[in-house]
Each structure stands twice: as structure tokens, then as C-alpha cells.
Amino acid sequence: MMIWLVMIVSFLLVPVTAQAELTVIYDSGNTQPIAPFLEVFESADEIQQQRPVPTKPQLGAADPEAWLPIQSPGLTPGFVQARSHERPFARPFFLIGSDARSRQWLKNHRDRLKEIGAVGMLVQADTREDLQATANLSGGLSIMPASASDIAKALGISHYPVLISAHGIEQ
Numbered sequence: 123m124m125i126w127l128v129m130i131v132s133f134l135l136v137p138v139t140a141q142a143e144l145t146v147i148y149d150s151g152n153t154q155p156i157a158p159f160l161e162v163f164e165s166a167d168e169i170q171q172q173r174p175v176p177t178k179p180q181l182g183a184a185d186p187e188a189w190l191p192i193q194s195p196g197l198t199p200g201f202v203q204a205r206s207h208e209r210p211f212a213r214p215f216f217l218i219g220s221d222a223r224s225r226q227w228l229k230n231h232r233d234r235l236k237e238i239g240a241v242g243m244l245v246q247a248d249t250r251e252d253l254q255a256t257a258n259l260s261g262g263l264s265i266m267p268a269s270a271s272d273i274a275k276a277l278g279i280s281h282y283p284v285l286i287s288a289h290g291i292e293q
Contacts, residue, residue, distance in 0.1 A: 187250065194245040194269045199223045200281030202293040207277060207286075214240040214287035217270050217279070220252035225259055227283035227293070232261050238287065245270040245282055 199221045216235060218224040224246075228235075235242070242265035244256055256265060274280065277291060285292050 189253070189267045190247065190249065192244060192247040192267045192269065194271045194274065194282075196271050196280060197245055197274050197282055198280065199246075199283075202279065202281050202284045202291065204290060204292040206290040209277070210288050211286060212288075214238050214285060216240050216242045216285045217245050217274070217282040218242060218256070218265070219246035219282055220244065220248070220256055221246070224283045225255065228256075228259050231285070232259070232263065235263055235285070236261070240285065240287075242266070243268050243270050243273075 194217075197217070197219075199219055200223075214235075216231075218228055228242075240263070242260070242263055244253070244265050244267045247253055247256065247267060253267065270282075273286075277286065279286075279291065283293060
């Protein structure tokens with residue numbers, strides 16, 4: 123009989139502890155409700171249910187066609203005046219396009235870029251052939267396709283090809 127009494131009392135206490143008030147440890151004043159974030163997941167579920175099943179596999183970022191066209195508004199091929207800057211980058215990087223000027227610049231500077239450990243950003247390309255031509259010219263340099271509009275704006279650059287290092291900006 124005593125065991126039954128203990129079990130009944132235990133079951134009655136469980137809901138009481140589960141309904142305890144939330145204790146706020148820290149509130150920055152910027153607390154936001156979670157409901158809008160959950161709505162994103164709910165709408166994504168609805169969209170997923172409406173989509174037809176693809177007939178060919180979707181490769182996402184692994185598909186070079188998905189990257190195209192690569193555009194960097196505000197950047198065009200052209201001459202860059204060498205200058206210093208006040209931003210100490212940990213690693214030199216360069217911006218190139220798929221245009222003839224960029225391709226020639228890459229050929230001419232490839233060995234130096236390798237020596238200094240520079241990484242590249244392909245900031246303009248329209249076709250798969252543009253991607254392939256740049257890859258063929260890279261000679262082992264890491265070149266990632268990406269828009270560089272924000273970087274260019276922050277550094278006051280409007281043309282490419284260009285090398286940005288800890289020492290400055292040059293062509």
C-alpha cells in the first residue's frame with residue numbers, strides 16, 4: 123500500500139516541476155521572440171512539399187554552371203595605380219576576370235603569385251569556358267569564383283586584375 127502511495131505522489135509532483143517558471147540568467151535587452159525564426163522552417167517545409175521531384179541530380183555548389191555568371195558590379199578590367207593601404211592582410215590575394223587583360227596578367231605574374239602564397243578571386247566570368255580557361259592558366263594557384271564588389275568598395279578599387287597584399291595594392 124505504501125508503494126502505491128509513493129507512486130501516486132510521485133506522479134502528481136512531476137507536472138508541478140515541469141511547469142516551473144523560466145529563470146532568465148541574462149537579458150541584454152535585445153531579446154527577440156523565436157516565432158519568426160520558426161516560421162522560416164515552416165514555410166521551407168511548405169515549399170519543399172510543393173516542389174516537383176527533380177529528374178536529374180542537383181549538384182548545388184559542386185556544379186560550375188550554378189556559379190555563372192560571376193559578376194562584380196563596380197569592377198571592370200583596367201589600369202590600377204599602385205598605392206599603399208592601411209589594412210594588414212594576413213595573406214596576399216588577387217582579383218582577376220576572364221577577360222584577355224586578366225589572362226595575360228595572370229600568365230605574367232603567376233610565378234610571383236605562387237612565391238608569395240597569394241590566393242585569387244575570379245570576379246567575372248560568363249561561361250563554363252571562362253572558368254576552364256582560368257583554371258588552365260592558374261598553374262596550381264588557388265582561384266575561387268566570387269563577387270568582389272564589397273572588397274573593391276572597401277579598398278577603393280574599381281579595376282582588375284589587381285594584387286592586394288600587406289604592403290599595398292598593385293597591378
